Amino acid sequence: MKKEQRKDEDLRIGVFICDCGSNIAGHLDCSSVTDYAATLPGVVYTKENLYTCSESGIHEIQDAIKKHNLNRVVVASCSPRTHFPLFSSSCAQAGMNPYLFEMVNIRDQCSWVHMGQRGIATAKAKDLVRMGVAKSAGLEPQQEIESSLIRKILVIGGGIAGLSAAQALRGMGLEVLLVEQENELGGLLRQLNVLDDGSSAADQVAALAARVCAADGITVRTGATVAAINGYIGNFTATIEHEGQQHEETVGCIVVATGAIPLLEAGLLGHNGTSVITQMELEQRLKQGPLQASRIVMIQCAGSRNEEREYCSRICCATAVKNAMLIKRAMPLANVRILYRDMQMYGDVKEKMLWDARGLGVGFEVYDADKEIQVRDGSVVFHQAVLGETKELPCDLVVLATPLVPRPESATVAGLMRVPTDKNGFFLEAHAKLRPLDFAADGIFVCGSARFPATSVEARTQGIGVAARVAAILFKDKLIKSAIVAQVDETSCVGCMGCLNVCPYEAIKYDSKKRVCVVQEILCKGCGNCAATCPSHSIILRGYRPEQLLAQIRAL
Ligand code: SF4
Ligand code: SF4
Ligand code: SF4
Numbered sequence: 002m003k004k005e006q007r008k009d010e011d012l013r014i015g016v017f018i019c020d021c022g023s024n025i026a027g028h029l030d031c032s033s034v035t036d037y038a039a040t041l042p043g044v045v046y047t048k049e050n051l052y053t054c055s056e057s058g059i060h061e062i063q064d065a066i067k068k069h070n071l072n073r074v075v076v077a078s079c080s081p082r083t084h085f086p087l088f089s090s091s092c093a094q095a096g097m098n099p100y101l102f103e104m105v106n107i108r109d110q111c112s113w114v115h116m117g118q119r120g121i122a123t124a125k126a127k128d129l130v131r132m133g134v135a136k137s138a139g140l141e142p143q144q145e146i147e148s149s150l151i152r153k154i155l156v157i158g159g160g161i162a163g164l165s166a167a168q169a170l171r172g173m174g175l176e177v178l179l180v181e182q183e184n185e186l187g188g189l190l191r192q193l194n195v196l197d198d199g200s201s202a203a204d205q206v207a208a209l210a211a212r213v214c215a216a217d218g219i220t221v222r223t224g225a226t227v228a229a230i231n232g233y234i235g236n237f238t239a240t241i242e243h244e245g246q247q248h249e250e251t252v253g254c255i256v257v258a259t260g261a262i263p264l265l266e267a268g269l270l271g272h273n274g275t276s277v278i279t280q281m282e283l284e285q286r287l288k289q290g291p292l293q294a295s296r297i298v299m300i301q302c303a304g305s306r307n308e309e310r311e312y313c314s315r316i317c318c319a320t321a322v323k324n325a326m327l328i329k330r331a332m333p334l335a336n337v338r339i340l341y342r343d344m345q346m347y348g349d350v351k352e353k354m355l356w357d358a359r360g361l362g363v364g365f366e367v368y369d370a371d372k373e374i375q376v377r378d379g380s381v382v383f384h385q386a387v388l389g390e391t392k393e394l395p396c397d398l399v400v401l402a403t404p405l406v407p408r409p410e411s412a413t414v415a416g417l418m419r420v421p422t423d424k425n426g427f428f429l430e431a432h433a434k435l436r437p438l439d440f441a442a443d444g445i446f447v448c449g450s451a452r453f454p455a456t457s458v459e460a461r462t463q464g465i466g467v468a469a470r471v472a473a474i475l476f477k478d479k480l481i482k483s484a485i486v487a488q489v490d491e492t493s494c495v496g497c498m499g500c501l502n503v504c505p506y507e508a509i510k511y512d513s514k515k516r517v518c519v520v521q522e523i524l525c526k527g528c529g530n531c532a533a534t535c536p537s538h539s540i541i542l543r544g545y546r547p548e549q550l551l552a553q554i555r556a557l
Contacts, residue, residue, distance in 0.1 A: 013069065013070055014045065014046075014075060015046040015047070017053055017058075017061070019050050019054075019108075021112075028119060029111055035048070038127075062091055063092075063095035067095055074088070074102050075133045076103075077129065079109065084104070089102040100143035100544060103133050105130055107125075111123075128557060135556035143485070146522050147479050149479055150477065150480050151236060151237075152175055153176040155256070157259055159180075160450075161187075161461050162451070166448060166468050167219055170468045172468075179219060179221045181222070181224075183223065184224045186213070187210055189260060189263075189450075192281065194284040194288045194327070195323075197323055225241055225242060228242045233443070234254070234480060235444060235480045238250070253474070254446065256464075257414065258464065263279060280299075280401070280403070287327060294335075297398045299338070299340065299401075300399065302341070302402065303401035303402055306370070310406070315453070315455070316405065316455070317404065322358045322363070325358055325361075329362055330361065337362075338365070340383055341366070343367075366392070367386045376399050379396070380395045405454040418442065420447075428451050438463060438466050446470055448463035448464045449463055484544075486520060486543060489518055495517075495537060496518060498518060500531035500534055504528075505528065506524050508520055509521070509531060520540070529542045
């Protein structure tokens with residue numbers, strides 16, 4: 002049970018200085034910093050640890066809290082971004098309110114930036130510790146914010162990614178509402194011919210769609226769209242338009258799996274839909290039967306990796322190689338050439354496909370992207386980059402590898418949920434490496450080609466991955482959120498809405514009756530933009546009150 006912290010109780014601050022092996026202690030005098038910390042006002046206990054984040058380091062903090070009745074803890078070690086949660090939760094386990102913990106970064110800000118300057122690094126570490134202790138003295142205990150959770154998920158999009166997410170979520174016992182704007186499930190895969198392994202793409206996705214439709218606990222709405230989204234993580238309200246009617250659904254999380262579409266640009270490299278077609282159009286022709294052409298030239302990066310679309314669409318090279326091999330297997334005497342800039346064949350399976358294609362007699366020619374490719378009636382003229390000469394290839398079919406581009410309605414969907422898209426119009430995840438399936442907005446996730454062009458395997462994997470992210474939230478009894486949120490003093494707020502306009506999470510609303518702004522705590526991410534903007538200091542960020550920050554600055 003947590004001890005109640007009274008505002009007026011005597012300060013009993015414990016300061017822990019981390020050596021980080023020799024990472025910190027090798028570049029500054031940690032013993033001297035520890036001795037110095039003991040002289041600071043309110044500090045009753047200090048300890049130098051070899052590794053503060055190790056099990057023994059954590060136990061030392063927890064034992065000291067109990068033994069010395071500490072009511073504030075300061076750790077001087079590395080980045081709070083990585084270690085703050087570990088230390089504050091460890092303090093909470095020992096009975097201290099976690100919001101009475103403060104952290105100082107003497108590794109990045111002292112030992113790393115002042116390497117070889119031991120005296121300067123040590124003096125700066127003392128300054129930072131003094132500031133941290135001063136701030137900790139003004140910290141107040143806080144209560145975490147709790148909210149209920151609805152164990153139902155809205156999946157927007159019924160392609161391979163959305164279907165996979167729905168199936169995986171249901172497999173974990175969660176209720177799913179899947180909304181697809183088309184009248185049929187399956188997305189792009191429905192239109193493809195075969196997958197890399199030779200199996201029918203349409204059959205595979207149809208089988209998955211059938212399983213999803215048959216599952217208890219999954220409601221599928223085809224020919225339906227999302228008209229509005231309101232609320233927050235755990236408690237969203239979605240307005241669904243279906244068969245001319247609108248109805249509301251409450252869900253705990255949202256998965257965006259709206260997919261992408263292949264670029265179809267009239268006139269691009271002579272595209273005419275007959276003798277110059279896209280890879281997607283080729284897929285449909287191959288589905289219908291043998292190809293009526295024996296000299297085929299495929300042109301990679303058609304409409305991509307240019308000024309308008311700088312990105313590589315990732316899936317087109319493998320698609321071209323797959324289709325070239327299909328043609329060669331069906332018509333060994335066909336002349337199939339792939340003009341490329343560089344072949345993007347991800348992973349050993351696709352790398353092997355490339356070698357197999359060469360073995361089947363598919364020709365590969367690298368073209369100079371700075372020189373225009375001319376698609377003529379019966380031939381393609383290009384500049385061969387390796388030979389450094391212009392070549393003309395006679396052909397009776399040209400196939401363009403055009404990129405996947407965002408669906409036209411992506412911007413509308415993004416607007417409904419107030420989530421960002423990148424400069425190409427694909428949905429933008431919170432962090433490409435650390436949170437690749439999350440949006441910055443809590444409780445909303447993205448998977449498949451809506452995020453960026455993905456193979457069917459990747460889209461399926463991402464759909465399953467998203468389900469795991471959702472489950473990690475919805476399997477908790479309730480949502481517990483950090484207490485570090487903004488707070489408005491209604492007695493001094495003049496309702497100028499300056500704070501409302503700078504909040505990136507739309508967590509502030511204007512109360513027209515009271516003529517003040519109010520913070521929806523559950524949406525607030527504690528960024529502090531509002532507090533920095535308010536001209537009358539009427540909005541503050543808990544844990545970062547002006548007087549707390551000023552105490553820190555004055556200690557310098
Ligand atoms: S707390 Fe940070 S500085 Fe200390 S040992 Fe761990 S990683 Fe190193
Ligand atoms: S900026 Fe300050 S005064 Fe203006 S509405 Fe927000 S809290 Fe009120
Ligand atoms: S702290 Fe940031 S997220 Fe919270 S209300 Fe202020 S601006 Fe919005």
